[in-house]
Every structure is written in C-alpha cells, then in structure tokens.
Amino acid sequence: MADDKQGRDEQADREEERQREREVEETRTRGDEKEPVRVNPGEELGDLDEALKSHDYPATTNELVEAYGDYELETQGGKKSLKDVLSVTDDQIYDSAEDVRRRVLGLIGR
Incomplete structure (x- = not known):
C-alpha cells in the first residue's frame, strides 16, 4: 500500500474496526462475570x-x-x-x- 493520504486513512479505518471488534469480544468474554456491588460513596459500610x-x-x-x-x-x-x-x-x-x-x-x- 502506498504511503499516501488515502492509504493512511484506510489504515486508520481498519484500526478503528479492529478496536471495535476487540471491544465486542471483550464484552462477550466478560458477559458472565458478576457485576461489582455498587453503592453511593460514603455508604459502602452502612x-x-x-x-x-x-x-x-x-x-x-x-x-x-x-x-x-x-x-x-x-x-x-x-x-x-x-x-x-x-x-x-x-x-x-x-x-x-x-x-x-x-x-x-x-x-x-x-
């Protein structure tokens, strides 16, 4: 691929797509994890x-x-x-x- 504006734009687009794919895969693999207990700050210990x-x-x-x-x-x-x-x-x-x-x-x- 030539090192020109179009080539750099295509490379950036592919990198953004790969990043989205990594995020989707991480979400899938973490889907069965328990959510942490969330409470308001200052109320954690009741x-x-x-x-x-x-x-x-x-x-x-x-x-x-x-x-x-x-x-x-x-x-x-x-x-x-x-x-x-x-x-x-x-x-x-x-x-x-x-x-x-x-x-x-x-x-x-x-």
Whole structure:
C-alpha cells in the first residue's frame, strides 16, 4: 500500500474496526462475570461508617474489632462481620475513620 493520504486513512479505518471488534469480544468474554456491588460513596459500610466517624483515633485493629467486630458488611462473597474481614490483617494503627474505611473496602473487594 502506498504511503499516501488515502492509504493512511484506510489504515486508520481498519484500526478503528479492529478496536471495535476487540471491544465486542471483550464484552462477550466478560458477559458472565458478576457485576461489582455498587453503592453511593460514603455508604459502602452502612452503619459502620457512622460508628467509625465517632471513634477516637488513633486506634488499633484490635480496638476496632473489640468495639465494632459484630457489624455485618456486605462483601462480594456475602455478608461478613468486621471481625472476620479484619482477621486477615496484623494489628495496625489507624489515624482516622477514613483510614479504616479504605482498609476495609480494600479487604472486601470494593
């Protein structure tokens, strides 16, 4: 193919078509995947969000589990208690409710 405007236009058109085909194929292969649980920001942890905001910081994982371990969280694998979610971590120190929130959301896959 000659390196002229028409040749470049045809090549660009073919690339756009290949990109559309790749997107369609990706959509097909991902069609049976579960949709992630979507909620409004700030509401991901339900009542636990409010409880964490009123807690005194810094706080350790153990302190948080002792205070809020029975709170139920909606995870991709079903409901789990905060105690179960945090059981996979070492005793860490959190400086704020937002620190705890980010850690918990990371552990439950959101």
